[in-house]
Amino acid sequence: MKSGKFIVIEGLEGAGKSSAVAGVKAWLSANGVQEIVCTREPGGTPLAEKMRSIVKDNTDEILSDKAELLLMYAARVQLVETVIKPALARGAYVIGDRHDLSSQAYQGGGRGIDLTLIQQIKGAVLAGFHPDLTLYMDIDPVLGLQRASARGELDRIEQQAIDFFQRTRATYLSLVAQDPHAYVIDASQTLSEVATQIDQQLTELAEQIL
Template sequence: MSKALFITVEGGEGVGKSTNMAFIASFLKARGVELKLTREPGGTALAEELRELLLKKRDEKFDETAELLTVFAARAQHLNTFIKPALAAGSWVLSDRFTDASFAYQGWGRGLSTELIEQLENLVQGSLRPDLTILLDIDPRIGLARASARAELDRFESEKVEFFDRVRRGYLARVEQEPERFAVIDASLPLVQVQADIQAVLEGLF
C-alpha cells in the first residue's frame, strides 16, 4: 500500500479504546506497517498541557465555547507538529479520538452548533480527514460503569448519563453522514469478539 493511512478510534467512556488501540497497533505492525500512535486531546507536549486543562475538575465552569476552542487549539498543534509530518514521512497514524469527538462531545453533548464545529474543522484541518474511523459503540451506562471501576473520574467522565446518551447519538449521527468512513463495532460484546470484528475491518485495508 503506497499511501500512509490516518486511522482514528472513537467512542464514549469505558468502551475499551486503550485495549483495542494496542490490538490494532499490534495487528498493523505485524503486517509491516510503520505506525505512530497518538491521542486527542494531546499528542505533543503542548497539546498534552491543553489536555490537562480540559480534563481537570475545577470550581469555575469551563465555558462550552472556550472548551471547544481549547480542543481545536490542541488539535492544530497536534496536526501541524505530529500528524501531518508523520503521514508525509510515510508513517501511518493511529489516534485515540479526533474531530468526530468534538462533534459528539461539544456538539451533541454540550449543544454547540455543528456548523461552528465544521468551520473550525475546515480552518484547522483543511482537507485532511481520517481514512478510517473505528467507532466502539456501547450503552453509556455500561461504559460509565467500566470507567468508574478503573480510576478516579475526570471532568468529562463525571458528567451525567444523559450527557453521554447525547454523545452516543452524536457519534451515530456522524456514521449516518459518512458511512463509508466508519466501521461501527459493538463494544458490549466479549473482548475476543470485539477484536475479531476489528480485525475483519483492518484486513479489508490490505
C-alpha cells in the same frame, strides 16, 4: 515515498479505545507496516497535553462550553501539524485515540453547541484533513461509565450526567452513518470478541488500508 494512513479510534468512556488501538497496531504490524505512531486527543504533544489538563481537570473556575471546544481544536491542530502530518509524510501509519468526530459528538451532541459552528471551525483549522479510516467503538453509556468507574476516579467530562452521554452517543451514530470511511464496532462484547471484530473489519478493508 508512499504516504502513510491515519486510522482513528472513537467512542465513549469505557468503550475500550486503548485496547482497540493496540489491536489495530498489532494487525498493521502483522501486515508489514514498519512504522506506527500512536497519538491521543486532546494531547499528544507537550503543549497539547497542557490544553488537555485544562479540559479534563476539575478546577474552581468553570470552563465554558465554547472555551472547551476551542481548546479541543487548538490541541488538535498542534498535534496534526507537529506530529501527525509529518509522520504521514514519511510513510508512517498513525493510530489516533480520538480525533475530530469527538468534538462534534461531545461538544456538539453532548454540550449542544451548533454543529454548523463546529464545522466552520473544523474547516478553518483542519482545511480538509481527515482520517483515512475511523472505527467507532459503540457502547451503551451506562455500561461504558461502569467500566470507566472501575478504572478509578472520573475526570471532569466523565462526571457529566448520563443524558449528556446519551446525546453524545446518538450524535456519534448519526455522524458515522454519514461517513463512508467510518465503521461501527460493537464494544459491549468481551475483549476477545471485540478484537476479533476489529481484525475482521480491517481484513475486509485491507486493500484500502495497506
